[in-house]
Amino acid sequence: MLGAEGYVFELERRGYIKAGPYVPEVVLDFPDAVRELHREFLRAGADVMVALTYYAHREKLKTVGRENDLEALNRQALRVANEVAREGDALVAGDICNTWAYDPKNKEASSRVVRAMYEEQLSWAVDEGIDFVIAETNDYLGESLIALQVIKELGLPAMVTLASTRPQQTWDGYDYVDACQILADKGADIVGLNCDRGPATMLPIIERVRRRVSSYVAAQPVPYKTDPAMPTFESLKTASGTRAFPIALEPFLCTRFEMAAYAQRAKALGVNYIGVCCGGAPHYVRAMAEALGRTVPASRYSPAIELHPMIGAHVEEKEKQFLVDWKG
Numbered sequence: 110m111l112g113a114e115g116y117v118f119e120l121e122r123r124g125y126i127k128a129g130p131y132v133p134e135v136v137l138d139f140p141d142a143v144r145e146l147h148r149e150f151l152r153a154g155a156d157v158m159v160a161l162t163y164y165a166h167r168e169k170l171k172t173v174g175r176e177n178d179l180e181a182l183n184r185q186a187l188r189v190a191n192e193v194a195r196e197g198d199a200l201v202a203g204d205i206c207n208t209w210a211y212d213p214k215n216k217e218a219s220s221r222v223v224r225a226m227y228e229e230q231l232s233w234a235v236d237e238g239i240d241f242v243i244a245e246t247n248d249y250l251g252e253s254l255i256a257l258q259v260i261k262e263l264g265l266p267a268m269v270t271l272a273s274t275r276p277q278q279t280w281d282g283y284d285y286v287d288a289c290q291i292l293a294d295k296g297a298d299i300v301g302l303n304c305d306r307g308p309a310t311m312l313p314i315i316e317r318v319r320r321r322v323s324s325y326v327a328a329q330p331v332p333y334k335t336d337p338a339m340p341t342f343e344s345l346k347t348a349s350g351t352r353a354f355p356i357a358l359e360p361f362l363c364t365r366f367e368m369a370a371y372a373q374r375a376k377a378l379g380v381n382y383i384g385v386c387c388g389g390a391p392h393y394v395r396a397m398a399e400a401l402g403r404t405v406p407a408s409r410y411s412p413a414i415e416l417h418p419m420i421g422a423h424v425e426e427k428e429k430q431f432l433v434d435w436k437g
């Protein structure tokens with residue numbers, strides 16, 4: 110399966126979501142923008158239209174004063190995802206995520222709050238129609254287990270992926286591989302990681318997860334050049350020491366070729382759901398799809414650099430001046 114996410118970051122770049130709160134108000138305010146991005150991911154080869162309900166939970170909508178729009182926003186996001194999925198043959202995923210309400214020190218009471226948020230979001234998702242649920246960007250194994258339980262109670266397939274800024278562990282102290290094993294044992298159909306890490310620092314963990322679990326495995330890295338010294342996009346710093354996250358990350362972006370190579374590597378490792386998270390965009394997804402051997406609708410406009418007038422196969426004599434290297 111080829112996944113495509115990064116809706117929130119991409120729509121922020123396009124001017125429809127406010128960086129900081131990152132609440133997807135765009136779903137109600139500019140539904141055509143959401144529809145168009147779904148369509149672009151679909152044309153790029155995405156097998157799943159993920160409803161843009163990331164951060165569309167009660168806790169987050171409260172922070173921007175739109176708690177009353179909660180149900181309308183969720184339903185609209187699901188309708189738009191369904192509508193575009195039918196333009197191709199994509200599946201539709203409901204989406205729930207980290208809530209910022211979970212507190213391991215106050216586990217019982219906070220779990221009740223989290224559970225109620227997941228239950229209301231997923232009741233609307235079931236109502237509007239979904240094929241499975243993605244519970245993503247889980248900093249805590251404990252919180253992801255609540256999500257899994259709610260999904261399973263609804264009888265739906267569950268993809269649960271962890272994300273944490275800690276090097277080897279979730280925020281509640283579980284090694285990623287152990288945490289994925291626990292999720293698989295408790296009935297998650299697909300387990301893995303999303304967000305935070307670029308391909309270079311996510312795949313080594315995913316490789317260990319793949320060796321351990323017998324369920325399907327998902328990888329949805331961010332398309333940024335993380336490395337062992339700066340393993341997450343939150344830790345990326347420029348040469349002058351400024352933090353790049355979250356809105357000055359461009360110098361660290363992977364090229365489409367690097368994302369294509371990541372997709373091939375993930376496939377070779379036995380990853381079943383190969384996707385992309387924050388920073389993802391349609392050109393990456395198309396490059397990944399093509400690297401996996403597919404021809405997708407957007408392949409009609411894939412690069413043909415041999416036709417470029419300056420660097421193509423046939424450069425006219427009068428055009429050769431454009432390639433003279435700059436020597437000052």
Ligand SMILES: [Zn+2]
Nearest residue numbers: 304305386387
């Ligand atoms: Zn992300």
